[in-house]
Amino acid sequence: MRPSVILLVALLIVSAGVLAAGCTMPGGNVTAPTAPPTGTGTPSVTATVTTPTGTETPAATATTAAANATTVATTTTAAANTTTTATTAAGGQATTVDLTAENIKFDKSTITVPAGAQVTVNFTNKDNGIPHNFAVYTDSSASQNIFKGEIVTGPATTTYTFTAPATPGTYFFRCDVHPQQMTGDFVVQ
Numbered sequence: 531m532r533p534s535v536i537l538l539v540a541l542l543i544v545s546a547g548v549l550a551a552g553c554t555m556p557g558g559n560v561t562a563p564t565a566p567p568t569g570t571g572t573p574s575v576t577a578t579v580t581t582p583t584g585t586e587t588p589a590a591t592a593t594t595a596a597a598n599a600t601t602v603a604t605t606t607t608a609a610a611n612t613t614t615t616a617t618t619a620a621g622g623q624a625t626t627v628d629l630t631a632e633n634i635k636f637d638k639s640t641i642t643v644p645a646g647a648q649v650t651v652n653f654t655n656k657d658n659g660i661p662h663n664f665a666v667y668t669d670s671s672a673s674q675n676i677f678k679g680e681i682v683t684g685p686a687t688t689t690y691t692f693t694a695p696a697t698p699g700t701y702f703f704r705c706d707v708h709p710q711q712m713t714g715d716f717v718v719q
Contacts, residue, residue: 623644623647623648624647624648624650625643625644625647625648625649625650625694626649626650626651626652627641627643627649627650627651627652628651628652628654629641629651629652629653629654629664630653630654630655630656631653631654631655631656631657631662631684631705631712632656632657633657634657634660634708634711634712635711635712636705636712636713636714638714639713639714639715640714640715640717641703641714641715641716641717642717642718642719643694643716643717643718643719644694644718644719645694645695645696645697645698645718645719646693646694646695646696647693647694648691648692648693648694649691649692649693649694650689650690650691651664651679651689651690651691652687652689653679653682653687653688653689653690654686654687655682655683655684655685655686655687655688656684656685657684657685658684658685659683659684660683660684660707661681661682661683661684661707662681662682662684662705662707662708662712663678663679663680663681663682663705663706663707664677664679664690664703664705665677665678665679665703665704665705665706666678666692666701666702666703666716667701667702667703667704668701668702669701669702670702670713672702672704672709676692676695676701676716677690677692678706681706681707694718695718697718698718698719699717699718700715700716700717700718701715701716701717701718702714702715702716703715703716
């Protein structure tokens, strides 16, 4: 996830916390988030809200971890004293792909997803009595898999969930049962 997106998410969470705490003037008592540190450490952003009594209460924390991990945003409101936590993929996006296998071929030859996204593939096998699956590999040699879905015999529907590679590029997907006929490009942007 880009640092500017992290800052935006943190700012939105802080704004919601400030408004829930009864403050109506935007920015009136909010400390601006700092830029994430550079280097190899885990970047994080923390903002605080000053309550009417003068004590400081953490209002929001947004932390991103290394590639293929998760981003966690936590909001604590002083007035209601409640905490809400939202978790998304490292790419900051959840992506859903509908993929169908029919007549021993996929209905898509290219699938494009954001880097690091949590990918959900709604897989439908329409081939009666024929097994298929969906698998993603680093390249067409299929020597190193990124994700390998369970084989299902049609007609059947299943859902596969995995995290897309954090590095943009063109990867390879196929049906492991029919590796020559059922293939495509898995593009990560």
